[in-house]
Amino acid sequence: MAEAPLLELRGITKRFPGVLANDDVSFDLRPGEVHALLGENGAGKSTLMNILYGLYTPDEGEILLRGTPIDLGSTKAAIEHGIGMVHQHFMLIPVMTVAENIVLATEPRRAGVLLDYDVATKRVRELSSRFGLIVDPNARVDRITVGQQQRVEILKALYRGAEILILDEPTAVLSPQEAQELFEIIRALKDQGKSIIFISHKLNEVLEVADRITTLRRGVVVDTVPAAGATEEGLARMMVGRDVLLRVDKTPAHPEGPLLEIEHLTVLDDRGLASVKDVSFEVCAHEILGIAGVDGNGQSELIDAIAGLRRVASGRIMLAGADITDATPRAALDAGLGHIPEDRHRRGLVLPFSLTENLALHGYRSKPDSHYGFLSLRRMVGHASRLLREFDVRGGTPSTPASALSGGNQQKVVLAREIDGDPRLLIAAQPTRGLDVGAIEFVHRRLVEQRDEGRAVLLVSLELEEILSLSDRILVIYEGRIVAEFDPTASEEEIGLAMTGGRKDEAA
Amino acid sequence: MSDELLEEGFEAPPEGGIPSPQRNLASRLRGIRAALGPVATTIIAFLVAGLVVLATRHNPLRVYQAIFNGTGLNWFFHFGSYSIRVPFGTSHVWFWWNTGSVAAQNLQQTLLLTTPIILTGLALAFAFRCGMFNIGGQGQYLVGSYFAIWIGSSFAHMNPLLHVVLAVVGAGLAGGVYAGIAGLLKATVGAHEVIVIMLNWIAVWVGSYLFGQQGPLQNSSQKSIPISNDVVEGAKLPVIWGIKELQGLSVGIFIALGALIVYWIVINRTTLGFEVRAVGFNAEAARYSGISVARNYILAMAIAGTFAGLGGAADILGWEYRVGTGDIQVSQVGFIGLAAALLGRNTAVGIGAGALLFGGLINGTSGRQLDPSIFQPELAGNLTTIIQGLVVLFVGLNLGGIGVWWSRRRRRA
Numbered sequence: 050m051a052e053a054p055l056l057e058l059r060g061i062t063k064r065f066p067g068v069l070a071n072d073d074v075s076f077d078l079r080p081g082e083v084h085a086l087l088g089e090n091g092a093g094k095s096t097l098m099n100i101l102y103g104l105y106t107p108d109e110g111e112i113l114l115r116g117t118p119i120d121l122g123s124t125k126a127a128i129e130h131g132i133g134m135v136h137q138h139f140m141l142i143p144v145m146t147v148a149e150n151i152v153l154a155t156e157p158r159r160a161g162v163l164l165d166y167d168v169a170t171k172r173v174r175e176l177s178s179r180f181g182l183i184v185d186p187n188a189r190v191d192r193i194t195v196g197q198q199q200r201v202e203i204l205k206a207l208y209r210g211a212e213i214l215i216l217d218e219p220t221a222v223l224s225p226q227e228a229q230e231l232f233e234i235i236r237a238l239k240d241q242g243k244s245i246i247f248i249s250h251k252l253n254e255v256l257e258v259a260d261r262i263t264t265l266r267r268g269v270v271v272d273t274v275p276a277a278g279a280t281e282e283g284l285a286r287m288m289v290g291r292d293v294l295l296r297v298d299k300t301p302a303h304p305e306g307p308l309l310e311i312e313h314l315t316v317l318d319d320r321g322l323a324s325v326k327d328v329s330f331e332v333c334a335h336e337i338l339g340i341a342g343v344d345g346n347g348q349s350e351l352i353d354a355i356a357g358l359r360r361v362a363s364g365r366i367m368l369a370g371a372d373i374t375d376a377t378p379r380a381a382l383d384a385g386l387g388h389i390p391e392d393r394h395r396r397g398l399v400l401p402f403s404l405t406e407n408l409a410l411h412g413y414r415s416k417p418d419s420h421y422g423f424l425s426l427r428r429m430v431g432h433a434s435r436l437l438r439e440f441d442v443r444g445g446t447p448s449t450p451a452s453a454l455s456g457g458n459q460q461k462v463v464l465a466r467e468i469d470g471d472p473r474l475l476i477a478a479q480p481t482r483g484l485d486v487g488a489i490e491f492v493h494r495r496l497v498e499q500r501d502e503g504r505a506v507l508l509v510s511l512e513l514e515e516i517l518s519l520s521d522r523i524l525v526i527y528e529g530r531i532v533a534e535f536d537p538t539a540s541e542e543e544i545g546l547a548m549t550g551g552r553k554d555e556a557a
Numbered sequence: 558m559s560d561e562l563l564e565e566g567f568e569a570p571p572e573g574g575i576p577s578p579q580r581n582l583a584s585r586l587r588g589i590r591a592a593l594g595p596v597a598t599t600i601i602a603f604l605v606a607g608l609v610v611l612a613t614r615h616n617p618l619r620v621y622q623a624i625f626n627g628t629g630l631n632w633f634f635h636f637g638s639y640s641i642r643v644p645f646g647t648s649h650v651w652f653w654w655n656t657g658s659v660a661a662q663n664l665q666q667t668l669l670l671t672t673p674i675i676l677t678g679l680a681l682a683f684a685f686r687c688g689m690f691n692i693g694g695q696g697q698y699l700v701g702s703y704f705a706i707w708i709g710s711s712f713a714h715m716n717p718l719l720h721v722v723l724a725v726v727g728a729g730l731a732g733g734v735y736a737g738i739a740g741l742l743k744a745t746v747g748a749h750e751v752i753v754i755m756l757n758w759i760a761v762w763v764g765s766y767l768f769g770q771q772g773p774l775q776n777s778s779q780k781s782i783p784i785s786n787d788v789v790e791g792a793k794l795p796v797i798w799g800i801k802e803l804q805g806l807s808v809g810i811f812i813a814l815g816a817l818i819v820y821w822i823v824i825n826r827t828t829l830g831f832e833v834r835a836v837g838f839n840a841e842a843a844r845y846s847g848i849s850v851a852r853n854y855i856l857a858m859a860i861a862g863t864f865a866g867l868g869g870a871a872d873i874l875g876w877e878y879r880v881g882t883g884d885i886q887v888s889q890v891g892f893i894g895l896a897a898a899l900l901g902r903n904t905a906v907g908i909g910a911g912a913l914l915f916g917g918l919i920n921g922t923s924g925r926q927l928d929p930s931i932f933q934p935e936l937a938g939n940l941t942t943i944i945q946g947l948v949v950l951f952v953g954l955n956l957g958g959i960g961v962w963w964s965r966r967r968r969r970a
Binding site: 399406413 | 826827828829831834835838839841842843844845846847848849
């Protein structure tokens, strides 16, 4: 394995106002290898890769390609040196076809100005069959699945002659099956001699796909280790800097009477199409019910209907014995709902508000937060200080705006507010999205705690692993219907299959 | 900018927070820094306008000096030993300033002009805090002034105190209802609140009809002139400084100052203000928290319109006492209030200061105040408009933001 590195980053340092994003980082990539870059959110992974892709200029350090120093002043320079990047958020034009997107900016032309679409299609076909990236060149990008869009992004990079591919958190948007398919593609690319940098904060993926793993923590390289022989526990310790409990520690559930009862619920989406179809289930006290599913299968509409944020087309919702079908959001809260929303920036927090104000967002109308319509600021601040301490929110005082906190601490604020409302039912929608290992552990522990205190917890998550480790019972939602029920001993494969519409032979 | 940079950049504050004495200092510094932007904006606007003056071959410094003297703000610098009459009494007490000087009269004018600018500024600000851009302050002001005229020129034998209160309250409510229409449309059918610009024109032309020849509220004795009846004595706001016949300062200024205080308290210290701000910053999060977004849209617009309506009352009952169709068509005060609120960043103190700036400018450049040998008053009026325009432009450009961008760029290079 003592091959000469294809690409080498030496002593890269990058400062932003007030932060050292990369501190003397060295990293190398061998030809035909998959090298994973592992680290928590904010560890400096994306900064390092943006430097490599010519988006940022490093303050110190040099980049060597095949032993010669290169200057990556722009994205264009990076592409010319054979470096391609697939961003977490795709950079595709939705209304154009796959082929058009791939050849964009370097189109084959006819008579100098016209796009030679036939040549474009042909080249894309060649490329996709060579690397096993199957996708229809004539399909419009907004009509294909997310997994296919990602293939288009990879093809785009390959079309531009990439020898080195940077994949930034590529599995974040994929279902477990799609992720497996992506790993196949990565292996195929590797066999064809491409070198790949795989950015992730998911330990199992990194172990599965990488040859070597470099861990970053707070802008510093902790270590580079071969994937063979590395363990999840060891990598987590490197990432976080302490021992992390990866498995959720919980006792078996003792479910009692149902707190949330949903009967034949149908809900329409914004376009007026049924996205929740005749769904019935219940969640009991002392129970965590997990709903697994690929994004966009009706989870959001289901939660919105329970929380009074979306009208119900038909069916009934009962919370702790009270009918809250088509209740106002206020009435749902008053009936005993706690709701950790899936998007904390859009819903969970008013970002310019102080932490005090955010923590009072549900309770501001009643004593002790206010009297006769006037806010009792001192009581609000006192209340907030207590919650910030209790939930170990760091990096802010009661007067700090919510926007100034890191994602994990923001989520703790949401959690504190919702749990402090003493709900009967707690809805946790993707409660750990975008959080790092340490914060995930905290959120998980709190959710189990809520269950043990006798609340009903409805967990909706796209992370199958999270569903499996937290839930006492698992429902799978697919195209708006509950298609299967599992207990937590079920295997990831079984559930994953149900998430994509049942057995393979049935789906065809 | 990448998400990662944002997350990393903001994780900088040390854990456990900053100790309290430093925090007090920090928050005070933050207040000063917040004021820097508007002050810099104003200074740059004056500098650019100075270039315009220079282009007309006048000395900008002398022109500005003359404008300043015209505002009457120089009154504060002329100390001496004078006496004033105790309000509502006959005895006199010693006073630092000369309340009867020419500068004092100029200052009364400036404050008279400042009053409706504060109130229409608040009309923008209150709606803005709820996430709406109320450019209908002008129309709401006009509707308020129509009701002030109508109530003030009717009921000639009413108890004066009752009459003036009725006229003021009626004008405020009228402005509130008029703006509430826009709030209602936004809340129910999702119409953008900018439709108030059409309500502005409706107000102008309804006024032109009401007070025009043969209009229902046209002057009952002078049938050939398109003006209203005069406000009866009992409905006029008491003049507290200066001479009534020379447009002395009425208690209207206290309506405006009171409104600033009410605005601050409602926004910062009440559950209503909490809801309004939550909706303004993030309507979706407010809805999720059980706050009725529709109710707040309607209420915030209505309160905003009430402020503007009070502005109409302060002008009509305070010194104009009548209104002509010509005045209605050229009136701009709602838009000046808008500029004042933008400059003052929708804070109570900022709106007060911005309104004083524009009120002073209008008065200082008016033909009556400005020495024609230094700058032609006809041009000076345009100078005011230029400065106003520049202020709005620079506020829109967000000079503070440019500063941040520049320092980041330098650090990155």
